[in-house]
Amino acid sequence: MPVVIDHRPGKQITPPPARQRRDPAPSRLKYRLERMWLTPLYRRVLRVGLPAFVIALIAGLWLSDEDRRAALKDNVAQVVTKVQSRDEFQVRLMTIEGASPVVDRALRAMLPVDLPASSFDIDLPALRLQVMQLDAVEAIDLRIKPGGILSAVVTEREPAILWRHARGIDMLDRGGHRVASVTSREVRPELPLISGEGADLATGEALALFDAAGPILPRVRGLVRRGERRWDLVLDHDQRILLPETGATIALEAAIALDRAEDMLGRDISVVDLRDPSRPVLRLGIDARNTIRQARSLPLLGPDGRVLPEETKG
Amino acid sequence: MAELYQTQRAMRNMRRAALQRGVIGILDIGTSKIACLVLRFDGTGTFRETDGVGPMAGQVNFRVIGAASTRSRGMRRGEIETMAETERAIRTVVAAAQKVAGVRVDHVIACLSGGRPASYGLAGEITLASGKVGDHDVASVLAACEQPDFGRGREVLHAQPVNFAVDNRSSLADPRDHLGNKLFCDMHVLTVDGDVIGNLVQCIRRCDLELAGIASAPYASARAALVEDEQELGAACIDFGGGGTGVSVFIKKHMIFSDHVPIGGNLITQDIGQGLRVGLPVAERLKTLNGGVEATGRDDRDMIDVGAETGDWDADRRQVSRADVIGVMRPRVEEILENVRGVLDAAGFDSMPSQQIVLTGGGSQIPGLDGLAARILGPNIRCGRPLRIDGLAHQLTDPSFSSAVGLALFAAHPQDEWWDFEMPADSYPGRSLRRAYRWFKNNW
Numbered sequence: 001m002p003v004v005i006d007h008r009p010g011k012q013i014t015p016p017p018a019r020q021r022r023d024p025a026p027s028r029l030k031y032r033l034e035r036m037w038l039t040p041l042y043r044r045v046l047r048v049g050l051p052a053f054v055i056a057l058i059a060g061l062w063l064s065d066e067d068r069r070a071a072l073k074d075n076v077a078q079v080v081t082k083v084q085s086r087d088e089f090q091v092r093l094m095t096i097e098g099a100s101p102v103v104d105r106a107l108r109a110m111l112p113v114d115l116p117a118s119s120f121d122i123d124l125p126a127l128r129l130q131v132m133q134l135d136a137v138e139a140i141d142l143r144i145k146p147g148g149i150l151s152a153v154v155t156e157r158e159p160a161i162l163w164r165h166a167r168g169i170d171m172l173d174r175g176g177h178r179v180a181s182v183t184s185r186e187v188r189p190e191l192p193l194i195s196g197e198g199a200d201l202a203t204g205e206a207l208a209l210f211d212a213a214g215p216i217l218p219r220v221r222g223l224v225r226r227g228e229r230r231w232d233l234v235l236d237h238d239q240r241i242l243l244p245e246t247g248a249t250i251a252l253e254a255a256i257a258l259d260r261a262e263d264m265l266g267r268d269i270s271v272v273d274l275r276d277p278s279r280p281v282l283r284l285g286i287d288a289r290n291t292i293r294q295a296r297s298l299p300l301l302g303p304d305g306r307v308l309p310e311e312t313k314g
Numbered sequence: 315m316a317e318l319y320q321t322q323r324a325m326r327n328m329r330r331a332a333l334q335r336g337v338i339g340i341l342d343i344g345t346s347k348i349a350c351l352v353l354r355f356d357g358t359g360t361f362r363e364t365d366g367v368g369p370m371a372g373q374v375n376f377r378v379i380g381a382a383s384t385r386s387r388g389m390r391r392g393e394i395e396t397m398a399e400t401e402r403a404i405r406t407v408v409a410a411a412q413k414v415a416g417v418r419v420d421h422v423i424a425c426l427s428g429g430r431p432a433s434y435g436l437a438g439e440i441t442l443a444s445g446k447v448g449d450h451d452v453a454s455v456l457a458a459c460e461q462p463d464f465g466r467g468r469e470v471l472h473a474q475p476v477n478f479a480v481d482n483r484s485s486l487a488d489p490r491d492h493l494g495n496k497l498f499c500d501m502h503v504l505t506v507d508g509d510v511i512g513n514l515v516q517c518i519r520r521c522d523l524e525l526a527g528i529a530s531a532p533y534a535s536a537r538a539a540l541v542e543d544e545q546e547l548g549a550a551c552i553d554f555g556g557g558g559t560g561v562s563v564f565i566k567k568h569m570i571f572s573d574h575v576p577i578g579g580n581l582i583t584q585d586i587g588q589g590l591r592v593g594l595p596v597a598e599r600l601k602t603l604n605g606g607v608e609a610t611g612r613d614d615r616d617m618i619d620v621g622a623e624t625g626d627w628d629a630d631r632r633q634v635s636r637a638d639v640i641g642v643m644r645p646r647v648e649e650i651l652e653n654v655r656g657v658l659d660a661a662g663f664d665s666m667p668s669q670q671i672v673l674t675g676g677g678s679q680i681p682g683l684d685g686l687a688a689r690i691l692g693p694n695i696r697c698g699r700p701l702r703i704d705g706l707a708h709q710l711t712d713p714s715f716s717s718a719v720g721l722a723l724f725a726a727h728p729q730d731e732w733w734d735f736e737m738p739a740d741s742y743p744g745r746s747l748r749r750a751y752r753w754f755k756n757n758w
Contacts, residue, residue: 023402024384024406025402025403025405025406026405026406026409028405031405031408031409031521031522032522034409034412034413035412035418035522038412038416038417038418039418
């Protein structure tokens with residue numbers, strides 16, 4: 001209430017109209033709509049189906065024009081190339097670690113990437129498969145380092161053995177995989193030599209045999225694979241040790257023990273046959289046999305093993 | 315009778331369908347408030363241990379997922395007076411309960427408190443042809459009950475078989491497979507005014523709801539407020555409502571009598587309004603906050619402001635003492651209780667083995683009512699609260715919601731009624747022939 005009441009016409013304070021109390025009951029329409037909204041099917045359709053339909057409709061209508069589709073495709077391609085050709089994704093340098101100069105040169109010639117290139121354009125798995133075709137490479141770790149460097153860490157195969165076969169001499173690694181070819185035995189005199197068909201498939205066994213041959217190693221000329229199943233150890237002076245198919249190392253150690261005890265290999269023996277480990281067989285050389293034959297007054301043998309005619313001797 | 319039989323059967327089928335869908339609504343339409351509970355039946359029957367809710371009385375297979383109550387509109391003395399208003403009130407409460415529950419309610423079970431209920435005890439007997447009681451014998455003994463003239467426009471609300479007897483063996487709950495020559499049954503039938511039910515059905519249908527069952531309010535509140543022993547040994551449940559006071563008498567877990575005293579809490583409010591010259595809202599507030607029936611010396615000094623908005627200082631600052639309020643309320647409460655006494659006397663409650671009386675309903679919250687009722691009705695009085703059911707909010711557990719809770723129990727486990735048994739074929743031969751004829755005509 002104001003202190004002074006103004007009685008002039010039109011100036012009286014009209015009391016605010018009594019608040020109309022709203023009917024708390026929902027109207028019939030609102031009630032029905034609420035019930036409809038509480039129906040699960042309607043709810044799902046309105047909340048998921050309808051927005052999805054509208055979005056699909058708008059997208060479909062917009063894309064139905066050929067020009068718009070082409071423009072959209074162009075825009076997307078532009079954005080993609082723009083991002084890919086950014087300076088941050090450029091590869092400028094290639095480093096190769098752990099490769100010998102020959103392999104290094106081969107690799108540089110092989111990786112057909114003209115730098116600088118975007119790192120999105122370099123297909124590392126394909127490059128890796130390509131490099132793995134080189135025999136001299138055992139493993140390669142190709143990656144793009146930060147700073148735009150294509151780094152290749154190469155593990156080369158180490159030649160462990162020489163394999164003489166019909167087409168020349170190859171260097172093999174421990175697993176029997178070819179590393180490179182050599183022109184002659186003298187290029188790598190420190191590597192042991194094997195030969196024969198299928199010898200590369202048993203390099204592990206061959207290396208074990210060379211290890212076991214310790215004391216007679218200076219005399220060893222090489223191993224020969226026989227029938228793709230067993231080894232012959234060839235010594236100088238045309239001596240051979242025929243090793244069995246299984247337990248070759250043990251047989252060789254037995255032969256070496258015999259040699260130590262009896263100086264077996266220093267005598268005139270051409271072949272030590274250990275193919276049956278329970279029954280070693282020695283084949284004597286011509287001189288030894290002739291000495292024995294002479295002592296027994298039998299006709300002597302010629303270098304080809306035939307009996308010499310009596311008259312030639314006399 | 316056959317017509318009613320069909321409609322009640324249809325309602326039972328509707329209830330079964332609602333249970334299948336798992337959601338059913340409970341609509342307690344009273345004179346002063348309307349309550350709606352939304353029940354979810356998961357059917358697992360696994361008991362969820364919650365505070366104060368035990369696995370009693372078969373209320374384990376549902377839980378309340380939404381509840382609302384609102385002021386009732388357009389109702390008078392338990393009957394619908396203005397259909398449109400009541401419809402709005404139902405819409406309000408159903409919308410609120412649905413919102414809480416988050417599911418749509420299609421089927422409701424409603425209760426009816428007014429409609430001048432009248433209960434009848436019927437007896438029937440048949441001779442057993444096979445010497446053994448079969449399913450159809452039960453149905454035919456129920457159909458053989460001789461019906462008194464219910465009066466014009468009366469509808470049967472409940473028809474419950476209370477007792478069966480085979481030859482001289484009485485008080486059988488389930489007589490099937492008993493051997494004997496004669497089968498007797500006692501049936502309790504509650505009839506109400508057909509137009510009142512019609513109005514209720516119409517109102518509910520206009521809210522797009524299907525009626526899946528209908529029960530009498532005194533029966534429903536007794537199922538919630540009486541404990542199992544009281545139902546078994548015999549008790550009366552008195553439901554003090556706004557528009558009337560319902561009385562139901564139970565023994566052996568069956569209702570055997572029900573009546574309605576058309577004096578309720580609204581009349582008390584009206585008395586206060588008239589006696590103390592205040593408006594009805596003020597009178598309602600005085601009744602609920604300061605009401606009572608036993609005046610003490612302190613109540614004379616306990617002055618209550620009766621605010622008003624007349625602009626007259628004297629009128630706006632008027633005070634009444636609490637003793638005045640009590641002095642107005644007490645005669646009316648006494649009148650209600652004396653009417654209830656009359657109803658119980660008419661029902662022969664004195665000859666019941668147990669004289670337990672349970673007061674429930676909103677009016678039973680008047681302080682001191684149990685003392686006054688003990689003086690008028692009998693010594694064994696207690697104030698009953700409804701059974702705790704799973705998920706019901708705490709503010710809905712006071713006695714005024716006992717008929718809603720009882721309806722929930724009724725929805726979960728209805729007692730056998732006459733229409734749960736197949737009607738014997740010979741009782742409607744003409745109709746069935748006509749129906750067969752119509753079927754042939756329509757389909758060939």
